[in-house]
Amino acid sequence: MSFKIELDHIGIATPSLEGNSFFKLLGLGDAGTEEVVTEKVKVGFFDTDNSARIELLKPTSEDSPIAKFMDKRGPGIHHICFRVQGIEDIAKRLKEAGVQLINEEPRMGAHHCKVVFIHPKSTGGVLVELSEKVSHE
Ligand code: ZN
Secondary structure (H helix, E strand, O other): OOOOOEEEEEEEEOOOOOOOOHHHHHOOEEEEEEEEHHHOEEEEEEEOOOOOEEEEEEEOOOOOHHHHHHHHHOOEEEEEEEEOOOHHHHHHHHHHOOOOEOOOOOEEOOOOEEEEEEOHHHOOOOEEEEEEEOOOO
16 A cells, blocks of 8 residues: 655744744745635745745634634644645544544645644644645646
8 A cells, every 4th residue: 555645844833924034044945925714824834845844823813723822832833734645535544543633524724735633632742734735726
């Protein structure tokens, strides 16, 4: 069975995208920003030389999940994301194995991707995102 999985990005909760110039200073490529209205966040992307990126997440509203996260735990690593193929099948398989999914049906995230979030209780303490690129129509 060949199954392809890659580390796609690490999501970091931050109070300010502009205030965080560290990753640029370090030498990562500034890959722009995108607002994800459904998640109430503005996202800043930084590229490394493999496919893995840094994703800075700034809440756009006080009831954003990222705002709630920072209220509880402060800024810092919020989630890690794996790029997968066949996200529906994987979500089903995990659910059947007793893994706690936050959304059982994949939903649209940034960059034309279908995403599923997995509860930290089921992963050893970190929120895990699975993401599959949807081809442009
Ligand atoms: Zn993410």
